[in-house]
Amino acid sequence: MRTLCLLSALCLVLTGCSVRREHAVIGANLELTGRLCAYGIACREGIELAITKAQRQYPHLSLRAVFRDNRSENSDAAACSLALRDVDGASVIIGPTTSGGVHASLSAVDDVVTVTPTATQDSLIAPLLRRLCYCDSEQGGAMGRYAAQKGYKTAALLIDSSSDHSRCAAEAFEKSFIQSGGTVCDRLYFSADDPDHSPTLLRLLKTSPQAVYLPAYYKETAAILRQARMMGIKTQFLGSDAADSPELAALCGDAAEGFVYTNHLDPAELVDFSAEYSERFGHPPTAYAVLGYDAANLAVSLIVKGGADREGVADALFGLSHFDGVGGRVDFSADGQSKKRVTFIKIEGKIAKGGEAV
Amino acid sequence: MTLSSFMSTALYTASFYGLIAIGYTMVFGIMKLINYAHGEVMTVGSFAAYLAIGLGPVAAAVISALFCAALGLFCERFIYRPSLSRGRDPLICAVGFSLLLQYGLAAVFSSAPISATTRYDGIFVAFGIHARTVTAVALAVSSTLALTLFLRYTKTGMAMRAAASDPLSAAACGIDIKAMRALCFAIGSAVAGITGAAVAAFASISPFMNADVGMKAFCCAVIGGVGSVPGAMLGGAVVSLCETATSLFFSSQYKDAVTFIILSLSLSFFPNGIVGRRRDRV
Numbered sequence: 001m002r003t004l005c006l007l008s009a010l011c012l013v014l015t016g017c018s019v020r021r022e023h024a025v026i027g028a029n030l031e032l033t034g035r036l037c038a039y040g041i042a043c044r045e046g047i048e049l050a051i052t053k054a055q056r057q058y059p060h061l062s063l064r065a066v067f068r069d070n071r072s073e074n075s076d077a078a079a080c081s082l083a084l085r086d087v088d089g090a091s092v093i094i095g096p097t098t099s100g101g102v103h104a105s106l107s108a109v110d111d112v113v114t115v116t117p118t119a120t121q122d123s124l125i126a127p128l129l130r131r132l133c134y135c136d137s138e139q140g141g142a143m144g145r146y147a148a149q150k151g152y153k154t155a156a157l158l159i160d161s162s163s164d165h166s167r168c169a170a171e172a173f174e175k176s177f178i179q180s181g182g183t184v185c186d187r188l189y190f191s192a193d194d195p196d197h198s199p200t201l202l203r204l205l206k207t208s209p210q211a212v213y214l215p216a217y218y219k220e221t222a223a224i225l226r227q228a229r230m231m232g233i234k235t236q237f238l239g240s241d242a243a244d245s246p247e248l249a250a251l252c253g254d255a256a257e258g259f260v261y262t263n264h265l266d267p268a269e270l271v272d273f274s275a276e277y278s279e280r281f282g283h284p285p286t287a288y289a290v291l292g293y294d295a296a297n298l299a300v301s302l303i304v305k306g307g308a309d310r311e312g313v314a315d316a317l318f319g320l321s322h323f324d325g326v327g328g329r330v331d332f333s334a335d336g337q338s339k340k341r342v343t344f345i346k347i348e349g350k351i352a353k354g355g356e357a358v
Numbered sequence: 359m360t361l362s363s364f365m366s367t368a369l370y371t372a373s374f375y376g377l378i379a380i381g382y383t384m385v386f387g388i389m390k391l392i393n394y395a396h397g398e399v400m401t402v403g404s405f406a407a408y409l410a411i412g413l414g415p416v417a418a419a420v421i422s423a424l425f426c427a428a429l430g431l432f433c434e435r436f437i438y439r440p441s442l443s444r445g446r447d448p449l450i451c452a453v454g455f456s457l458l459l460q461y462g463l464a465a466v467f468s469s470a471p472i473s474a475t476t477r478y479d480g481i482f483v484a485f486g487i488h489a490r491t492v493t494a495v496a497l498a499v500s501s502t503l504a505l506t507l508f509l510r511y512t513k514t515g516m517a518m519r520a521a522a523s524d525p526l527s528a529a530a531c532g533i534d535i536k537a538m539r540a541l542c543f544a545i546g547s548a549v550a551g552i553t554g555a556a557v558a559a560f561a562s563i564s565p566f567m568n569a570d571v572g573m574k575a576f577c578c579a580v581i582g583g584v585g586s587v588p589g590a591m592l593g594g595a596v597v598s599l600c601e602t603a604t605s606l607f608f609s610s611q612y613k614d615a616v617t618f619i620i621l622s623l624s625l626s627f628f629p630n631g632i633v634g635r636r637r638d639r640v
Contacts, residue, residue, distance in 0.1 A: 033468070034469050161611055188609070189611045193569070195561075195571050196371060199602040199606070206606065223561065223562060226476070226479060230479060231488070232363075232482070250473060252562070253473070
C-alpha cells in the first residue's frame with residue numbers, strides 16, 4: 001500500500017512537472033533616466049502592475065518584463081530595442097514613450113510588434129506598430145477649436161525647435177484655430193537646452209496674444225510658465241499631453257495655475273485604478289502610467305491570442321481593430337493609425353482636473 | 359512691452375553670462391586652461407543651495423560658495439596639477455571631470471529637474487522688474503567690483519597678476535605659483551557657487567542644465583578679453599544685448615548664431631578682447 005501511494009505521488013509530481021508553461025518576455029524600452037525620465041518611470045510602474053495582474057490571470061503563461069533604459073536619448077532607444085530583440089528575446093516591445101524614440105527604435109527593429117503608449121507624432125506608421133494615444137494633429141486641432149470656443153481671438157505659438165511633436169501639434173493648432181475664426185499673431189521658437197527663455201518670452205509682451213499654445217515637454221513647460229510669471233505675462237497658456245506630469249506643479253508652483261493641456265484621459269474616471277495603483281506605488285498615476293498599464297495589457301492579450309513567438313504575436317496584432325483599456329477605447333485603422341478622444345485638463349490648486357472631451 | 363521689460367531681461371542674461379564667464383577668465387588668465395568643468399561646478403553649487411535653502415537664501419549662497427570653492431581646490435590639486443606636471447593636456451581631464459560631476463549628480467539626485475523653492479517667484483521690486491534680475495545684477499556688480507579691487511590693490515591680488523603675467527619671474531620673486539593657481543580656482547568656483555545658488559532660488563535645476571551654458575559664457579570671456587574680470591562682464595553684456603534684441607525683433611532661433619558671429623568679429627578685430635590689451639592679464 002505504501003509503495004502504491006509513493007508511486008501515485010511520484011506520478012502526480014511528474015504530471016505536474018510536465019505541464020508546459022509558455023515563457024514570454026515583454027520588453028520595455030523606456031526613458032528611465034535623462035530629461036524625460038518622469039515619463040519612463042511612470043510607464044514602468046504601469047507595466048509592472050499590469051504584468052503582476054496578468055500573471056495571476058494567466059497562470060499557464062510565464063510572463064517576464066525586461067526594462068531597458070534609453071536615457072531619454074534617441075540613439076540609445078535604437079540600441080535598447082536591438083538588445084530587447086537579440087539579447088532578451090522579447091516577444092513584444094513596449095515604448096519608447098516619445099515619437100523621436102519610437103522613430104529611432106523602428107529604424108533598428110521593425111520586425112517585432114511594438115506598442116507605444118504615448119508617441120503622438122502623425123508620421124509614426126509601421127506595420128507592426130500600434131499606439132494607444134491620439135496623434136499630434138488631433139490634439140493640436142482639438143486645442144485650436146477649444147481656444148476658439150473659449151473666446152480667444154489671437155494666439156501665439158511657442159514651439160520647441162528641437163521637437164517634432166511640438167512642431168506638428170503647433171501646425172495643427174494653427175490650422176484649426178484659424179478655421180475657427182482666430183488669428184495666430186506670432187510664432188516663437190525656443191530650444192530645450194536654453195537655460196533661460198526670457199528673451200524669447202519678451203516677444204509676448206510686444207504682441208500681447210490672448211492665448212499661447214506651448215506644446216512642449218513638462219520640463220520646458222514648467223520653466224517657461226515660471227519665467228513668464230516672473231516677467232508679468234498673464235496670458236492663458238495652453239499645452240499638450242507632453243506637459244502631463246505631477247512634476248509640473250512642483251517645478252513651477254503657482255505659475256502652473258490655470259494652465260490647460262490636452263491629455264489622453266480624465267483622472268476622474270480612474271477612481272478604482274488610482275486606488276489600486278496608489279496602494280502599490282504610494283502616489284496617484286499619471287496618464288503615462290495608465291497608458292503603460294494599457295500597453296502591457298495589450299501586449300499580454302496578443303501573447304495570449306497568438307502565443308509567445310513573434311510571428312504569432314504579429315498575426316494577433318493584424319486582427320486587432322480596437323482595444324479597451326483603463327485609459328479608454330482606442331480604435332486602430334487599417335493603415336495603423338489610432339483614434340482616441342482628446343481630454344482637456346486644467347491645473348487648479350496644483351491639481352490636474354479633467355474637463356470636457358473632444 | 360516697456361523698455362524696463364527689455365532691460366530687465368537683458369540685464370539678467372548679461373549678469374548670468376558674466377558671472378559664469380568670470381570663472382573661465384580667472385582660470386584661463388593664470389593657467390591658460392579652459393576649465394571645461396566650470397559650468398558643472400555651478401550646477402553643484404545649485405544643488406548645494408537646493409539642500410541648504412531651508413536655512414535661508416543668504417546662508418544657502420554662502421554654503422554653496424564654500425562648497426564650490428572646496429570643489430575648485432580639489433579639482434586643481436588632484437586633477438589639473440598632476441596633469442600639467444606630467445606635461446599632459448589637462449583639457450581632456452576637464453572634460454572627464456565635467457562628465458563625472460554631471461553623472462554623479464544624476465546618480466544622487468536623478469536626472470529629472472527639481473525645484474528648490476518657488477517662494478520668490480512672485481516678488482517684483484519696481485517697474486515690473488523681478489527680484490531675479492535685481493539679485494543677478496547685484497551679484498554681478500559686487501563680484502566684479504570686489505574681484506577688480508582685490509586683484510588691483512591687495513598683495514595677494516598683485517601676486518596673482520604677476521603669476522599670470524610671468525610665472526618664472528614671479529616664482530623667482532618668491533611668489534608661490536601653485537598657491538596662486540589654487541586660489542584662482544577657489545575664487546572662480548566660489549563665484550560659480552553663488553551664481554548657482556541664485557539660479558536655484560529662481561529656476562528649476564537638473565544635473566545637465568549647464569552643459570551648453572559654459573560654451574556661451576566662455577565666448578563672453580573671449581569677447582570681453584580673456585583674463586579680465588570687467589571684460590568678462592562686458593562680454594556678457596554684449597552677448598546678452600544682441601541675443602535679447604535678436605529674439606525680440608527677429609527670432610530666438612538666430613540668437614546662438616548671433617553670438618558666434620560676434621565671437622568671429624571680435625576675434626578678427628579685437629583678438630585680445632574688447633578690454634584686453636595684453637595677453638596675460640588677470
